[in-house]
Amino acid sequence: MNNGPSILKSFKFVSNTSVFIEENLCHYGGIFKLSIPFHSIYAIANPDVLQHVLVRNESNYIKSKIYWAQLRAVVGDALGTYEGEDWVWMKKLQMKSYTKEQAQGNLDEVIRSNDIHFSEWNTLEKPVDLIHAFSKLNVAILLKVLFGFEQSGLCERIAQYIAEGEETISWRSTFPWRPYTGWLNGRNQRYKKSIQYIGKLTDEIIENNLRETKVGSLIETLLSESDFTKEKARIDRDIIRNELIIHLGAGTETAAVGMGWVFYLLHKHPQIKKQLEDEIREIVGNDPVRPEHAYQLPFTDLVLKEALRLYPPSHGLVRDAVEKDQIGNLEVKPGDTFFISSYALHRNPEFWDRPNDFIPERFANEPQKYTYVPFGAGKHTCIGRYLARPMMILALAQFFQKYDFEMSVSEPVIPVSMATLKPNQPLYTRVVKRVRKNEIH
Numbered sequence: 001m002n003n004g005p006s007i008l009k010s011f012k013f014v015s016n017t018s019v020f021i022e023e024n025l026c027h028y029g030g031i032f033k034l035s036i037p038f039h040s041i042y043a044i045a046n047p048d049v050l051q052h053v054l055v056r057n058e059s060n061y062i063k064s065k066i067y068w069a070q071l072r073a074v075v076g077d078a079l080g081t082y083e084g085e086d087w088v089w090m091k092k093l094q095m096k097s098y099t100k101e102q103a104q105g106n107l108d109e110v111i112r113s114n115d116i117h118f119s120e121w122n123t124l125e126k127p128v129d130l131i132h133a134f135s136k137l138n139v140a141i142l143l144k145v146l147f148g149f150e151q152s153g154l155c156e157r158i159a160q161y162i163a164e165g166e167e168t169i170s171w172r173s174t175f176p177w178r179p180y181t182g183w184l185n186g187r188n189q190r191y192k193k194s195i196q197y198i199g200k201l202t203d204e205i206i207e208n209n210l211r212e213t214k215v216g217s218l219i220e221t222l223l224s225e226s227d228f229t230k231e232k233a234r235i236d237r238d239i240i241r242n243e244l245i246i247h248l249g250a251g252t253e254t255a256a257v258g259m260g261w262v263f264y265l266l267h268k269h270p271q272i273k274k275q276l277e278d279e280i281r282e283i284v285g286n287d288p289v290r291p292e293h294a295y296q297l298p299f300t301d302l303v304l305k306e307a308l309r310l311y312p313p314s315h316g317l318v319r320d321a322v323e324k325d326q327i328g329n330l331e332v333k334p335g336d337t338f339f340i341s342s343y344a345l346h347r348n349p350e351f352w353d354r355p356n357d358f359i360p361e362r363f364a365n366e367p368q369k370y371t372y373v374p375f376g377a378g379k380h381t382c383i384g385r386y387l388a389r390p391m392m393i394l395a396l397a398q399f400f401q402k403y404d405f406e407m408s409v410s411e412p413v414i415p416v417s418m419a420t421l422k423p424n425q426p427l428y429t430r431v432v433k434r435v436r437k438n439e440i441h
């Protein structure tokens with residue numbers, strides 16, 4: 001392991017974690033220690049250390065108090081925030097609602113929602129803020145397929161709360177005193193208000209689903225383990241509320257930010273955009289997009305993979321060691337933090353040729369193991385991955401079959417490490433209908 005940057009330089013880590021690690025790769029390599037007083041933080045962009053921490057010795061590494069403690073303080077106990085036996089039980093339970101087959105059964109609904117939202121974007125006079133618009137669309141999809149709830153009027157507000165919640169959690173995680181000063185600048189009050197709102201929404205969702213619920217949906221699975229007539233059920237209303245927040249939070253912003261970056265990359269690479277449009281024209285033509293198209297568009301799939309390499313929305317996989325450990329020459333002490341940056345790993349020149357270039361074809365070959373982890377690795381791997389990928393492919397197929405876009409941004413567009421890796425500015429995008437209905441020109 002190389003010695004890392006000086007104290008002064010290390011503090012820049014706080015302002016843009018993943019980008020800082022990536023910028024320092026050429027000086028310090030893919031494993032280095034930050035010079036931060038009283039706490040050992042290792043910056044990791046190396047597949048062997050990743051495999052050790054997230055997979056091989058995963059029982060010794062838990063979600064870090066950096067960031068996750070704040071997520072837990074704000075959201076409470078839920079799949080993405082706790083560890084231990086309860087978590088194992090909960091993950092196993094919820095996996096039933098996140099199989100490939102279950103995801104495939106939801107794709108008709110994905111297609112229906114995409115149609116409605118894209119045609120709405122097209123009728124707006126002003127350009128859309130693309131990530132916010134996708135976030136709202138994803139809220140609509142996930143509320144329906146996971147929670148059997150349809151209320152299009154609420155999606156804007158929920159998407160807004162999720163974006164604000166993400167910002168608050170990132171803000172509170174940066175310095176230890178912020179959870180307290182959050183009462184002075186109103187942030188804590190705002191998140192409390194949004195949690196109350198989601199609480200009311202949860203009650204409505206539960207009442208609806210107690211009357212009639214969709215077989216195999218997440219809410220059906222959760223309700224199967226709850227009994228509101230008992231004092232202490234394994235799953236109560238608060239847990240369902242927390243799961244609603246986690247699943248909407250983890251599933252809407254990530255996929256929306258991912259789509260934002262795909263569109264930005266296509267805006268920068270018209271030739272690749274044309275190849276993608278050609279594929280959609282050849283394979284889908286003017287027929288309505290169908291669920292099976294999600295698995296029949298190889299070039300679109302490569303574009304998505306490459307976009308998730310360059311800009312992995314969940315860029316930081318952060319863990320704390322429980323017991324002492326040895327990783328190569330590195331002696332790990334209890335409490336040491338590993339900030340594994342998939343953003344920096346995906347751009348590490350030791351493992352990727354021309355790491356900063358957008359080359360979808362590179363994914364025609366499997367990347368080296370543990371060098372590409374947009375959905376994480378090990379026990380906390382993304383539970384929503386079988387839904388997220390077809391959702392994003394179908395969105396691309398449906399969008400480019402009927403629409404084109406013009407994006408206005410002011411360069412440079414820089415990724416900023418919040419809970420997700422967001423661009424430093426809104427991606428304002430005008431959605432233009434293609435000249436003849438259902439036809440790509």
Ligand code: HEM
Nearest residue numbers: 079080250251254255258314374375376380382383384388
């Ligand atoms: C492009 C879209 C997505 C990306 C890039 C993504 C990425 C990730 C990553 C990297 C993790 C692991 C975090 C860690 O190890 O610390 C994760 C966990 C998780 N994701 Fe996703 N995700 C996406 C979409 C979704 C969707 C659609 C859902 C649900 C509807 C979802 C639900 C979750 C949940 C609940 C966890 C926590 C799992 C656990 O702790 O066991 N994600 N996601």
